[in-house]
Amino acid sequence: MPLNKKIALFIPCYVDQFYPNVGIATLELLEKLGCQVSYPMGQTCCGQPMANAGYERDTFGTTKHFLRTFLVYDYIVAPSGSCVLHIKDHAPSIPGMEREQESLRQKIFELTEFLTDVLKVENLKGYFPHKVGFHASCHGHRGLRLGSSSERNEPFYSKGKQLLEQLDGLEWVELTRTDECCGFGGTFAVTEEALSVQMGKDRLEDHLTHGIEILTGGDMSCIMHLEGIAKRNQQPLKFMHIAEILNQAIS
């Protein structure tokens, strides 16, 4: 248990601006689990929106800033698979800082994998009597391998499910398409608006036909997109980040 390790919280820019409660839940959850967490105040963004739009070369300043902000910590934890994947796979190489970058790649974790693989959380005590549908966001799911991919011939696993199933009363609902993309995709949500919305509607339908009450997942970007469509169409669904469920249930 990394109780005496220095853990930094990385809150993605859009979570900081629009979903402070997800940041708070992540922080409180880690604290409840005995971690000493600090939030480096100078942090901004990982650079992903620019890189995925084809401008990785314009993220040197952002990448360097991220590196300087977080390098001194033993672990960096973020409630977003997408941003973590960006740091690991797509942050451009900074000349002269390659070793530090490699070290950062080893130290940064998405929240659920930090809980299951580093903290080895096995016995959460909590109660959450709801039917929950899990949206496996692609960058975490296939990029960070937070769960088995439906395309591959591999034994089933899901780090999100592993945590949620520790809560009493929670009913994990199986979907028809277990890991299909919701259509958010960063700038894709705007440049391919029609497709993006259709994909989101189809994901929501899968959850709704299986009678879920709460749609959860590890990335607020996908949830923001799905919730935006559900609200517009007055669909009766509640949306929570997995950190919010876990934090609420064990308090």
Add this chain to the structure above:
Amino acid sequence: MSHPSKASEFLQDAAKAKWHDETLWFVRDKRDNISKTIPEWEELRELASQIKDNVLANLETYLVEFEKNAKANNIHVHWAKDAEEHNQMVLSILNEHRCKAIVKSKSILTEECHLNPFLEENGVEVVDTDLGERIVQFLNQPPSHIVLPAIHLKKRDISELFHEKLQTEKGNEDPAYLTHAARLHLREKFLGAKVAITGVNFGVAETGEFVVCTNEGNADMGVHLADIHIACMGVEKIIPRRKDLGVFLRLLARSATGQPITNYNSHFRSPAPGKEIHIVLVDNGRTDQLAREKFKNSLKCIRCGACMNTCPIYRRSGGYSYGSVVPGPIGSILSPGLDVKKYSTLPFASTLCGSCTDVCPVKINIHEQLYEWRQEITKAQGTNTKSISMKIANGIFAVPFAYKISGAMMRGALKILPDSITYSGLNTWGKQRDLPETPKETFKDWYKKNRT
């Protein structure tokens, strides 16, 4: 026209778009199920990927070996550097034999070279003998999928088409009835053709033979009835040994349609007495792609189409939305190599979800190459408003104070703007989606108050 506009056009017919998505999902589901009956599936993929790596690293050696062995088997071997040379070669063989009508089994390469219109302009009747291909040929359309060329059409469309072209009963949509009519029609064409053209799935360097895979047996029917067989083959289709087929044939049919094996895997080694086999080896941009370190392994593709069936974009936008010969994820990494400007929207027609990479039987890192093409395309586009806004964003995120100010402005604006502006046509996000409610403070503000 760009991918987004064609995609939104496709989605206009919501019922048909849903049907298209579900039909291809059904194929993917079949593929998932059958791949899971093979315990060593992931090892097979790895092996196939390594064999193809070896081929790409030694392409010249294997091609020369193939040529030598094919010639020893009395096959005529021709080399074409591009589509034009390929088409001219095929035409000159036809002219030599005074041939004015050919039958052709499915070949994406001849689509790529636009062989059909070229031959037709030169007075040759071309009949595609794969059922789906014949259907789209009747409609003067290209295939919308590389394995299922007419997947964008429904039974009713085909019934109407066959009524017009083959005089079938009006309104009869029975697939067996329609297929039978196509058979009778095609049989006449088979019997009349002196030359049959096929594609090539695998060329075996060790033996100089090549393998053509079809479900309908139409390649064999054409070839065995004709005097001349012309096989058109992309240079990347080479494999070193016959025994490597054991890896690829197991992967190909399962990935393509969820079948355990393609119905006809026909080996062509040497011509029957009195007949001729010609093979045209085509480059047409392949060696250029081979020279691009980040993109070369796109040439491993065995054209199974699994990435199309799994792609949430392809399923909901159809093959024509790509405007390229090979649509879908693999097409989006191959096409920009041919024309980076024309195909500039394709690498952005993806959420980078990675499903294509995980489904690919030869482990092409398709979604990573989509990401890399985005970087190349924006470079090729030079400075525009988007590139400037990216530079500004980098400036903002590199400086915490600037980030704080701009974030506050954005949040503030969302709070005070009336809905009519927030959700106007100017705001693409808000057309069909609500924006998140703006919280009263950022996480950073909360943290300052509560933890420091």
